[in-house]
């Protein structure tokens with residue numbers, strides 16, 4: 001199988017940061033897997049907000065990562081690096097990658113791959129790793145969410161937000177979301193959110209108080225930060241956890257530390273991409289054990305918005321930036 005591999009491939013790169021139009025096809029050598037890596041012939045690549053921020057020049061790839069955008073792929077294993085076992089050429093996988101997904105071939109750490117079970121379409125497989133790893137780690141590992149708790153998720157119809165609704169439902173959480181329009185709120189409710197608050201029409205702090213009978217939520221998954229942080233803290237119950245995964249509303253926040261102390265809050269957050277290979281491998285293992293059975297039996301499927309051919313990556317970014325999408329946008333690189 002590896003004998004048939006081409007020497008060159010098409011990828012989508014950019015010479016200078018800028019708008020979607022800077023994304024252009026480039027011809028590159030097909031990368032060779034090093035120890036512990038596999039080479040994947042890419043079927044689909046997920047598009048994530050961090051790709052947009054990278055393209056704008058505000059989220060540089062960590063040292064050693066490919067400068068080509070793309071943090072998740074599905075495809076077929078075509079070559080194994082030294083020391084890889086458990087995977088074989090021809091196997092369908094999806095993978096969390098630290099870059100390089102917008103390409104015909106992509107390297108992945110073997111222990112950052114998950115098998116694509118029968119019945120899971122490849123476009124959906126590509127849409128899982130980034131949001132699943134991010135939500136699992138931040139909601140359950142950092143935020144200690146447990147069965148019976150209530151969580152507030154901003155960006156309820158984002159790739160991350162839709163995954164938080166689905167996982168929350170499957171793991172016994174009551175999920176309240178905020179969204180930017182009545183239409184998005186309706187979609188979030190269809191997906192299983194217990195309540196959806198149109199934050200442009202309603203004060204979410206007052207609404208959370210009303211919905212929880214003044215108790216508050218146990219956890220806030222926040223992708224806004226800025227002046228949301230103080231408001232989020234007003235939504236938290238005693239011993240509440242506040243988990244920051246993005247700062248779309250500004251990095252600085254002014255909060256009352258006496259409230260953090262007296263109400264015993266925990267403030268935390270994380271970014272996935274720069275974490276160590278070992279961390280990601282452990283997270284992949286945890287997800288394989290805890291979540292993948294739900295993917296295999298069809299109980300968990302990502303919410304899909306749109307697919308664009310690889311050479312229209314710029315249009316995929318335009319769709320994401322327009323903000324009308326619900327769920328995941330993917331690039332179709334090849335069929336199969």
Ligand SMILES: NC(=O)c1ccc[n+]([C@@H]2O[C@H](COP(=O)([O-])OP(=O)(O)OC[C@H]3O[C@@H](n4cnc5c(N)ncnc54)[C@H](OP(=O)(O)O)[C@@H]3O)[C@@H](O)[C@H]2O)c1
Nearest residue numbers: 048049050134155158159160179180223245246270271272
């Ligand atoms: N920390 C990590 O490891 C990690 C990993 C992946 C993604 N992320 C971050 O998570 C976020 C979601 O990623 P994604 O790929 O799912 O992107 P996405 O689908 O484009 O979602 C972005 C969401 O942010 C919401 N939003 C933006 N500004 C807002 C504001 N001022 N108030 C309330 N909501 C606001 C939008 O909600 P409305 O349209 O309803 O306004 C939208 O649903 C991004 O910020 C991304 O950078 C973090």
